[in-house]
Amino acid sequence: MARAQEYISLSGTGAALAELAARAHRPGRRRLIGVAGVPGAGKSTFAVALARAIGPAAVQVPMDGFHLADVELERLGRRDRKGAPDTFDAYGYASLLSRIQARPSHVVYAPGFERDLEQPIAASLPVGPEPEVVVTEGNYLLLDQPGWREARACLDEVWYVETDDEVRSQRLVERHIRFGKSPDEAAVWVQAVDSENARLVEKTRLRADLRIDLSAFQL
Ligand SMILES: Nc1ncnc2c1ncn2[C@@H]1O[C@H](COP(=O)(O)OP(=O)(O)O)[C@@H](O)[C@H]1O
Numbered sequence: 001m002a003r004a005q006e007y008i009s010l011s012g013t014g015a016a017l018a019e020l021a022a023r024a025h026r027p028g029r030r031r032l033i034g035v036a037g038v039p040g041a042g043k044s045t046f047a048v049a050l051a052r053a054i055g056p057a058a059v060q061v062p063m064d065g066f067h068l069a070d071v072e073l074e075r076l077g078r079r080d081r082k083g084a085p086d087t088f089d090a091y092g093y094a095s096l097l098s099r100i101q102a103r104p105s106h107v108v109y110a111p112g113f114e115r116d117l118e119q120p121i122a123a124s125l126p127v128g129p130e131p132e133v134v135v136t137e138g139n140y141l142l143l144d145q146p147g148w149r150e151a152r153a154c155l156d157e158v159w160y161v162e163t164d165d166e167v168r169s170q171r172l173v174e175r176h177i178r179f180g181k182s183p184d185e186a187a188v189w190v191q192a193v194d195s196e197n198a199r200l201v202e203k204t205r206l207r208a209d210l211r212i213d214l215s216a217f218q219l
């Protein structure tokens with residue numbers, strides 16, 4: 001029988017976060033920690049808090065940097081469902097994680113994601129040889145599909161974060177509005193695009209090493 005899945009609830013930024021930081025960081029080794037979850041679950045927010053709790057030994061590399069550029073999405077006819085698994089360069093992500101895992105003596109550059117442009121920007125994030133913990137977060141880290149499987153294989157642990165669904169949807173709509181969508185466009189996008197991706201991601205949660213409830217997590 002499969003072992004029981006670990007599950008914790010993170011409230012506040014105190015002891016529990018420090019414990020997670022200690023779990024992520026084994027001094028002397030480089031470890032890659034993945035943070036997965038549905039859109040708006042709080043992955044990016046949590047990853048920042050975790051990296052801060054770990055300190056200078058941590059660096060962040062977002063899966064979002066592997067969004068295909070709009071010009072390629074247009075060519076493929078997938079622009080209207082940007083954010084779905086096949087609108088990312090999954091193999092590129094896996095390849096970058098593998099290079100980072102190898103911990104070469106030179107800098108490995110990772111792409112960032114520019115939210116105002118909603119496009120990836122190459123070579124935005126330097127990962128030097130020093131950082132021991134690399135925190136990477138995104139929707140599809142636990143997806144059992146080609147490319148994503150290879151990415152998962154580079155990660156020492158993947159944690160799945162979740163937030164009460166009503167709170168999450170509301171935050172997601174607000175985030176879309178903050179980055180330029182009208183309230184109607186935002187609501188439609190969350191219903192049509194984000195929720196379909198969310199259903200796919202939700203099914204992967206049992207593959208996580210640890211599940212973290214962020215519903216009571218205070219910024
Ligand atoms: N604990 C929290 N309290 C208040 N707002 C939060 C909290 N966590 C996340 N948010 C907000 O909710 C939205 C979604 O969080 P984010 O970390 O961007 O999710 P994800 O990266 O999983 O899509 C963001 O606008 C973020 O600022």
Ligand SMILES: [Mg+2]
Binds near residue numbers: 043044045
């Ligand atoms: Mg995010």
